[in-house]
Amino acid sequence: MIEENVSLPRIHYLNSHYGWKSWLFTTDHKRIGLLYMVSITLMFFLGGFFALLIRLELLTPQADMFTADTYNKFFTLHGVILIFFFLVPSIPATLGNFLIPLMIGAKDVAFPRLNLLSWYIFVIGSLFTLWVVAVGGIDTGWTFYTPYSTTFANTHVIAATLGVFFTGFSSILTGLNFIVTIHKMRAPGLTWFRLPLFIWSLYATSIIQVLATPVLGITMVLIAAERFAKVGIFDPALGGDPVLFQHMFWFYSHPAVYIMILPSLGVVSELISAFTWKRVFGYKFVAVSSLMIAIFSFIVWGHHMYVSSMSIYAGMLFSILSYLVAVPSAVKVFNWTATLYKGSVSYDTPMLYALGFIGLFTIGGLTGLFLASMGLDRHLHDTYFVIAHFHLIMVGGAVMGYFGGLHYWWPKMFGRMYPEWWGRLSALIVFVGFNLSFFPQFIIGYLGMPRRYHVYAPEFQVLNVMSTAGSSILGVGYLLPLVYFIWSLRYGKVASNPWRAKGLEWETTSPPPPENFLEQPIVTEEAYNYPTRPAQPGKQTGKLTGGLNPPASPTATATGTGREAEVV
Amino acid sequence: MGQATQQPATHHANGHSHAHPTISPATYLLVLVALVIGTVVTVWTASMDLGAFNTPVALAIAIGKAALIILYFMHIRYSTWLTRTVVIGSFFFLIVLFGLTFADYFTREKTHEIPSLYSPDPILKQQ
Ligand code: HEM
Ligand SMILES: [Cu+2]
Numbered sequence: 205m206i207e208e209n210v211s212l213p214r215i216h217y218l219n220s221h222y223g224w225k226s227w228l229f230t231t232d233h234k235r236i237g238l239l240y241m242v243s244i245t246l247m248f249f250l251g252g253f254f255a256l257l258i259r260l261e262l263l264t265p266q267a268d269m270f271t272a273d274t275y276n277k278f279f280t281l282h283g284v285i286l287i288f289f290f291l292v293p294s295i296p297a298t299l300g301n302f303l304i305p306l307m308i309g310a311k312d313v314a315f316p317r318l319n320l321l322s323w324y325i326f327v328i329g330s331l332f333t334l335w336v337v338a339v340g341g342i343d344t345g346w347t348f349y350t351p352y353s354t355t356f357a358n359t360h361v362i363a364a365t366l367g368v369f370f371t372g373f374s375s376i377l378t379g380l381n382f383i384v385t386i387h388k389m390r391a392p393g394l395t396w397f398r399l400p401l402f403i404w405s406l407y408a409t410s411i412i413q414v415l416a417t418p419v420l421g422i423t424m425v426l427i428a429a430e431r432f433a434k435v436g437i438f439d440p441a442l443g444g445d446p447v448l449f450q451h452m453f454w455f456y457s458h459p460a461v462y463i464m465i466l467p468s469l470g471v472v473s474e475l476i477s478a479f480t481w482k483r484v485f486g487y488k489f490v491a492v493s494s495l496m497i498a499i500f501s502f503i504v505w506g507h508h509m510y511v512s513s514m515s516i517y518a519g520m521l522f523s524i525l526s527y528l529v530a531v532p533s534a535v536k537v538f539n540w541t542a543t544l545y546k547g548s549v550s551y552d553t554p555m556l557y558a559l560g561f562i563g564l565f566t567i568g569g570l571t572g573l574f575l576a577s578m579g580l581d582r583h584l585h586d587t588y589f590v591i592a593h594f595h596l597i598m599v600g601g602a603v604m605g606y607f608g609g610l611h612y613w614w615p616k617m618f619g620r621m622y623p624e625w626w627g628r629l630s631a632l633i634v635f636v637g638f639n640l641s642f643f644p645q646f647i648i649g650y651l652g653m654p655r656r657y658h659v660y661a662p663e664f665q666v667l668n669v670m671s672t673a674g675s676s677i678l679g680v681g682y683l684l685p686l687v688y689f690i691w692s693l694r695y696g697k698v699a700s701n702p703w704r705a706k707g708l709e710w711e712t713t714s715p716p717p718p719e720n721f722l723e724q725p726i727v728t729e730e731a732y733n734y735p736t737r738p739a740q741p742g743k744q745t746g747k748l749t750g751g752l753n754p755p756a757s758p759t760a761t762a763t764g765t766g767r768e769a770e771v772v
Numbered sequence: 773m774g775q776a777t778q779q780p781a782t783h784h785a786n787g788h789s790h791a792h793p794t795i796s797p798a799t800y801l802l803v804l805v806a807l808v809i810g811t812v813v814t815v816w817t818a819s820m821d822l823g824a825f826n827t828p829v830a831l832a833i834a835i836g837k838a839a840l841i842i843l844y845f846m847h848i849r850y851s852t853w854l855t856r857t858v859v860i861g862s863f864f865f866l867i868v869l870f871g872l873t874f875a876d877y878f879t880r881e882k883t884h885e886i887p888s889l890y891s892p893d894p895i896l897k898q899q
Binding site: 387415416419445447448451452455502503505506509513514515516517518521522 | 854
């Protein structure tokens with residue numbers, strides 16, 4: 205199945221030190237990446253648990269399990285936990301922390317202690333939120349809209365907003381760290397346009413994190429100040445403006461959705477390249493499109509506010525600007541498709557996730573254009589259509605990318621392979637479960653079922669049952685990797701670079717030594733410089749090979765020319 | 773390759789060694805005085821009704837004070853262009869936040885004009 209004769213390196217970052225102190229006080233970016241991975245996995249399953257409760261309640265039109273209040277708390281906790289404590293840190297804080305130094309040939313990030321501090325801040329934020337869960341919840345929705353959150357909500361708003369405020373700092377510091385690292389610590393020869401596309405996407409993400417997150421932090425503090433000290437910011441009775449809250453909230457939260465999706469776009473670029481064994485078509489356009497997306501993301505927030513009594517003139521402006529985002533997003537999708545064209549695609553688990561991503565991201569993005577049209581949004585706003593749209597992007601997009609990346613770099617992180625058959629099975633289950641969960645929601649929403657209600661008109665029941673069935677399938681799809689990943693830590697086949705992938709991160713041992721590289725790597729070629737295959741007369745090009753990558757030739761080195769054996 | 777090859781300590785000495793220009797205490801004091809005066813002016817203007825100029829004046833003073841802090845206390849006046857670009861970029865996005873929010877705020881009252889322009893809807897027209 206995988207490479208022959210590979211053995212684990214004698215000393216690597218996992219076994220170089222032992223004991224809980226060596227983890228809690230580590231400044232090794234790889235270990236910090238794993239700390240994040242463990243924390244966000246806990247949050248993922250906690251938030252997912254609330255999702256299943258929500259879907260269970262919606263199995264029938266009446267209220268069977270929960271009161272309206274309890275239901276409100278459950279969907280709020282679901283949203284707050286999964287957005288702020290899972291999606292935002294998911295790829296940057298885990299895969300990004302682990303991989304940025306490896307992919308740019310550095311020993312660590314620029315500020316290793318700040319990196320550890322970011323994790324501690326994240327943990328403090330999570331603890332606040334877990335405390336809110338334990339003492340009775342919060343019912344404002346993840347958007348904390350005023351004046352409800354400042355005046356009327358009778359739940360733990362201040363604690364929850366403080367939790368979000370704290371993780372915000374973690375996010376800012378991580379972004380700052382990455383920007384400096386990418387600027388200052390690239391290996392000799394690694395010019396900007398030789399960087400892997402994953403690095404480009406994390407660079408763009410970091411810019412958003414640093415520029416947008418402070419506004420969220422301030423907004424959360426202002427809510428607390430208004431609740432606590434009756435400072436008039438958002439409450440009209442105190443001379444404030446509730447729409448101002450939405451401006452400030454979405455100035456962060458629209459860019460934030462790109463904090464979640466941009467890293468995934470980067471992962472998918474890596475996967476497409478590695479599993480077609482080709483350079484990504486239009487590399488520079490794909491790289492720069494990440495920056496364009498990051499910049500445009502700052503000027504479209506008003507499309508969440510068409511029905512908030514915002515001025516219609518501003519609405520028109522935001523509507524036009526929103527369409528702009530489609531351009532760089534489409535550049536990416538078209539260029540991936542062009543890369544697939546005539547590539548010899550191998551359908552390993554990460555690639556299945558990447559292909560699933562492309563489909564879901566495309567539908568999610570296109571339905572965004574529906575919502576960005578002011579007139580149509582009057583009908584669709586706050587219906588299940590919106591729920592379907594952003595779950596397609598954020599769960600279908602961001603989580604698929606995260607899982608794809610996790611499978612792809614798993615052997616790099618632990619030196620062992622997950623079981624490939626189970627991997628593919630889980631990818632298929634996730635894809636099927638996902639579509640069954642969310643596609644019906646487009647229809648229910650279009651027909652008029654509003655979001656955030658625990659009872660609904662009986663005619664929506666069939667579609668809701670489909671959706672609930674889908675989400676339990678999806679749940680199984682997400683649990684499977686948890687099981688076999690843990691299994692693989694001990695029993696997985698030893699692997700070093702099972703994909704024969706290129707990139708600096710594959711040029712060191714798997715798992716890497718504590719200092720990443722034994723010698724400073726020097727870069728002399730562009731990214732994804734896979735050896736060209738000789739023309740194969742008589743053989744149809746573009747044939748999908750299917751199955752795993754062909755076995756490595758015994759002479760294959762970590763720099764990865766193993767696949768040549770297959771074609772020569 | 774069992775042993776980690778030791779990096780020679782002389783790996784690429786990082787270009788220029790930053791000599792931080794020392795800002796004299798007098799300069800700091802001057803900036804501080806300017807900031808205090810700015811604060812007094814802020815309070816003073818807040819107590820007057822300048823009509824349409826209320827917000828622009830308040831913003832202008834705030835920008836002036838922020839500029840002093842950024843330039844002197846944050847040393848941006850003496851930083852590299854990369855750092856300055858970052859600061860200018862952040863300011864740009866702050867202006868985006870304010871600009872588009874104001875685009876909403878100052879045109880809200882005018883919303884009722886739209887139906888008369890675009891549609892003969894009698895209900896909306898009445899307002
Ligand atoms: C590519 C990444 C995208 C992500 C991650 C994303 C995410 C989201 C999220 C989370 C919401 C719901 C927020 C809430 O009310 O709770 C949302 C709503 C919306 N999205 Fe997207 N979106 C993306 C792309 C787009 C695009 C490309 C457009 C338009 C060009 C768009 C337009 C909208 C609009 C107009 C709404 C508001 C709908 C309403 O509340 O009536 N989105 N999106
Ligand atoms: Cu948006």
